[in-house]
Amino acid sequence: MDGNVVKAILFDLDDTLIETSRAGAVAIRKASELLQAALGLDDVTVAEICGKFKQKLLLERLDAAAGRAVDEVRAGHWEASLQEAVGGSTRPLAAQCYRLWKDSRLESLSLAPETRRLLRRLRGTHRLLLLTNGDAQVQREKLQAVGCEGFFDAVVIGGEHAEQKPFPSIFRFCFEELGVEAGRCVMVGDSLDTDIGGAFNAGVLATVWISRAGVVPDGSVKPDYTIPTVLDLPAVLEQIESGERLKDE
Known part of the structure; x- marks a missing residue:
């Protein structure tokens, strides 16, 4: 040396x-399957929800400034994305999406x-x-x-x-x-x-x-x-x- x-x-x-990007793609696919099974959504709507979630991930440093825990912030990304696309009561499903997305991504790394x-x-x-x-x-x-x-x-x-x-x-x-x-x-x-x-x-x-x-x-x-x-x-x-x-x- x-x-x-x-x-x-x-x-x-x-x-x-x-390969974080590859793991992220796997995680998004798992979340998409959950959304389709839970709500019977078409591919276009599911892609819209997931696209909104990914966009919010890119901007979440703004949320971090408020001192919120990252798990809360990211579950909130899913909830907001669902609300924007389909409306209704979405918090339980958003929590499921976040947990599945997070666990799937970590398992794929x-x-x-x-x-x-x-x-x-x-x-x-x-x-x-x-x-x-x-x-x-x-x-x-x-x-x-x-x-x-x-x-x-x-x-x-x-x-x-x-x-x-x-x-x-x-x-x-x-x-x-x-x-x-x-x-x-x-x-x-x-x-x-x-x-x-x-x-x-x-x-x-x-x-x-x-x-x-x-x-x-x-x-x-x-x-x-x-x-x-x-x-x-x-x-x-x-x-x-x-x-x-x-x-x-």
Whole structure:
């Protein structure tokens, strides 16, 4: 480890190490089946309700400011979505939808065996840190479901701090936790704005963007490396160690 240019690697969690989007799709399908069975709704109406729920998830940081528990907030998303689409008394069904959606999503999450092997291998040569945005309870539940905390020297959850990615303060906290300078760290994540842009502004050695499409959109945020899966990270680290920086320029 002492001879490495890269001393530490920061990993995002969702859609970087685990397929959260895929698990979310499974959960939505389960909730859709419940709605159809309970209310006899057509596919279009069910899709409308689920679409409203997903949109509310994207905006729920506004609800978090009111100090409500995340389970209450998300059950409320289902209730509001049902009310907007079909009206009537929907609270019991909304609670069922939320519980089924939540449980199905957690059950569908996993840390693939090959990803586990990669982390074990990297842990032998680098310091590893998991840096994930999101509500503390939600992210802790995911970590418990996939059993991945033991692969890291530290786990940092944005919801447990005053600022989340892309703010420099949380990256500085990570560097301090690892005892490694920013310029000896690599950030690996799937979000150009929060992972790549945030890490770049925090002064890391290199950023690695996980993108199945592999095409960097036009914009101000440019990753140093783009790979379709985290399993390709060792090849990137070899390039960095050999001085072959900025593969995507």
